[in-house]
Amino acid sequence: MPDLLPILVAALVAGTPLVYAALGELVAERAGVINLGVEGMMVVGAVVGFAAMMGGAGWPAAALAAAAAGAALALPFAALAVSLGANQIAAGLALTIFGTSLGSYIGKPYVGMALAPAPSALQQAAGQIPGLGVVLGQLHPLVWLSWAVFGGVWWFLYRARAGLVLRAVGESPASAWAIGHPVGRIRYAAVLFGGAMAGLAGAFVSVVYTALWTEGLIAGRGWIAVALVVFATWRPGRCFAGAYLFGGATIAQLFGQTALAAVPSELMSALPYLATVVVLVVISRDEARLRLHVPASLGKPFSA
Amino acid sequence: MAGPEAGARTTRDDGPILPPPLRLELRGIRKVYPAVVANDGVDLAVAPGEIHAIVGENGAGKSTLMKVIYGMARPDAGEMLWNGREVRPRTPAEAQRMGVGMVFQHFALFDTLTVAENIALALPGRPKLEPLSRRIAEVAGRYGLPVDPRRRIGSMSVGERQRVEIIRALLQDPGLLIMDEPTSVLTPQAVESLFVTLRRLAADGCSILYISHKLEEVRALCSKATILRAGRVTGVCDPRAETAASMARMMIGADLKALRPAARQAPGAPLLVIDRLSAPSPDPFGTALHEVSLTVRAGEIVGVAGVSGNGQAELMDALSGERTSPPGTIRLDGRDLARMGPRARRRLGLSSAPEDRLGRSAAPDLPLHENALLTARAAQTTAWGFLRRAKIRAAARRIVEEFGVRAGGLDAPAGSLSGGNLQKFVIGREILNAPRALVVTQPTWGVDVGAALTIRQALAELRDRGAAVVVISEELDELMEISDRIAVIAGGRLTPAIPRAQCDRDAIGLAMSGRLDTPAAEQETADAAAH
């Protein structure tokens, strides 16, 4: 059994960026805004987080900076998609293209650099907890934080009045506006939250997961996060589980590369992307069920 | 954050405060939209506890005026007084805090949420669902509006949804309740009980603004009426002292023209036959069709009455070919069309025109001439797959001229036309394709009186040329005017069609509410069918 522990830990770590990014996108989509710029925001978050660490900041400051960068990048998207009623698909693509370029522009000086591994004090303390400590001690506090984010999003959507309002806005912005809710402000907030989570997800990849920066580091994780939201039929619990499923698949693929030398490594590397396609197909086949769960106003601009 | 009563806490001392102040007063309200002056110098005075009608035809500016009062549109000029104080609500939230409640024609409800959740969303603070449910039950009991707070809106009928809207508005303790065309979705019986509720409310001191274009209802319910035409007030009267004709004159500025009597001939052989058609609904909250049967003969108009959401959309989809049906269920002159798509059906002579003009029967962003091409026959408008642009423009010009469509040229986008003009264009386009059978839904929905008359006349003439016409509508008055026979759709089932002369409004109303299984109604329909 002890052999499984590193695999479990690795899967949890690999799934964490998807937890952040997908939950952020889920909140935005529940408010009726589809943001295809997750990939771009993750790239920028990764660079900003990494640069902050290189500049001597601690991981909390780096994570905060990355979240702020992600939200800042989401702002022009929100202006286009929410205030100006632009095509959300096109605006999201613009954000991804812009963010990817901005990331490599800012990240130029850091290419190929790596962070020295330094387990945080918190993490070492958690390692002392009897029982759970074996696992917790190996997980970065940002992994724990992602669980808190999941709990918070779930509670917000299903237990908080504000979450009820957000879901109402996503279902029918016209009705929500008519009964007195500020649709624009709510959508802005949801998009900015999504941006912050994407930024955090990016920083997790560059600061914790790989601890280095290269171009193409995010490698489609942002898109997989968008796909996860569909896979989860817009429900946070499934989103959370799905992220770890993908994390597990990524790790299995890495182990497979060493174990199955006969299979080309490129084929193994392609598995997460192929898995995403397969999962999308399986979930989308049942059109009626998808229709029942998709936020009814998703992708449709609203103006009062 | 704006103060909670930013719109309401506005006082001015210069107005003489005479008892009792009016609940609501508008002075010289003007609202200009890019293409049209929607309200121009509108004055309105509503006393506490008064049921006040706003009457006018489509496009007269009623909706705009309500939006101004409810904070959804900002006037370009004029002032608004609430209980004697000047106010300027900028959002619906501010209007609600002031004390204005609104019941929307197209309800502002959320299908996936429960009644209690829907109501909680509109109330300030964080109401707990349990005590709220009790308050809902209490108000429901007092005003005779039974609803179950735990039910999901998506599973409710239109009438039930309206009750939820009314209760929601009442829980906000409004001093003024706006009802926007509330009866257009109700059966005649439900209209009666709504009136009972409204009278009780008014007796409790709540003012009611009742927006309608149905003059008989206004005469039955309201003690005062303000009449709008083309954005201006053309009269203020006591509707109980007027006749429908005198109010209609104020409303349209001329006497109501009646439909020209048709050159009636006996209907011919069965042309369009629907035979035990069953179809599931693609919409999770839609209504499936159950064994719908209907025979329409050449040279007759059959009306399909019903409250919206009872399978009309599904029936239209099945007839137009946008959804295919099991073989043999739809036949035109004996030929099975059930498996064919819209283009094949149109080629064989079955055309359709749904009421949704912006995005279904017309593409709003495309120019008129391309909208003429939408359902044109390929043989006349294309050669080797290439467009014959002169022919297409000629076809579009013919529609515009023969049906009096007012548009800014053939290159104007369809979406820039007024509702009435675009509907004339759509109906004209389908009629000029010379169909053997035509199915239309709500042909005069959101259309001004003049255009409505043109459209009804055109449908009647098509019938007189020997076509089979089906009109699916929620406006019973319209069906009574133009149909030769009327059937009722309820819960996805269709009653047999009865000749108009034998139609009884009460019996139709009962059938519309789905009470087909009561023996009396069944007896009546059976009797009618036997004639």
Place this chain on the structure above:
Amino acid sequence: MPLRIERRPRPSRAMSWASPLIAAALTAAVAMILFALDGREPVSTLWIFLTTPLADLYGFGELLLKAAPLILIGVGLAIGFRAGVWNIGAEGQLVLGVIFGGWLALEFGGAGPWVMPAMLLAGGIGGALWAAVPALLRTRFNASEILTSLMLNYCAQLWLAYLVFGPWRDPAGFNFPQSAPLHPDALLPIVIENTRANIEIVIAVAAALVAWIFIERTHLGFQLRVTGAAPGAARYAGFPVRRAVWIGMLTGGFAAGVAGVGEIAGPLGQIFPTASAGYGYAAIIVAFLGRLHPAGIVPAGLLLALLAIAGDYAQMMLGMPSSIGGLFQGTLLFFLLAADVLTTWRIRRVEDAPLPATEAA
């Protein structure tokens, strides 16, 4: 708010052509700010940035060379976008063109002059086949073509890497991941002497012309436009959405595949794992910047090509990262979408002074 946006009575034609210019001007402004932040004199730097690449005939040839794939793919994608089909997978479809065309070139390199046209055809088919996967998944299983086509980009990239690192690696190539140089028969002919501009630019412009006629003058093109502009109206009229998805995806895939061949049979002359310079993504910007209209896509492709080359020069001459070109491309698309809003909406001043008492509240 003293300003309010309101819908125009009808979309402004003038604005629809002016908005790319507004977007370009705003992007130039952003560029100058960026240069200034970098401690450079903004106006002259922008001038150098934009004009250096075009200083001589060779530079002009480079512009045509870069613009060709952008125009070709942009035209292919625009047909899909007009039909409401979101093919984001041009990058992968381009790579498939490289693989299919490359295979032909490596197998039959010296077999005769037929190889080059056959490569273009094979590349197009490869791209179309790759695009057929999302088309099938969308029409058969309702899966979003945005996400599936994008995922396939990564797969195509990895497939090409496998080939070039493995079976196709040049034995005489000092173990670099690259194929043997392609036979001269497999290369595209040069159209302007003393430059690298090849026949692909001619193909691209011809494709734009054909696409223009197709989309504006044929009934099938009309059906695609209706499907994109008003899907409900297309269903009502009886124009099958599935067919629109297939046509939209396959034209985009075919064009991208041909452009892929253009890369290996043009400036590269052999196959690298990084055969594409991100044309598949940049072409999305080209399509939008060109108003999804072939006549607009040609100049839009030239402009984007200029930005890409300028980025390369910026690295060489100004010492700035070459990704600055991509940065400006993204900025351009942002501003374009914002400026586009002005074609259907306009900004108007409104009198909305708050009442005195309201201010106190």
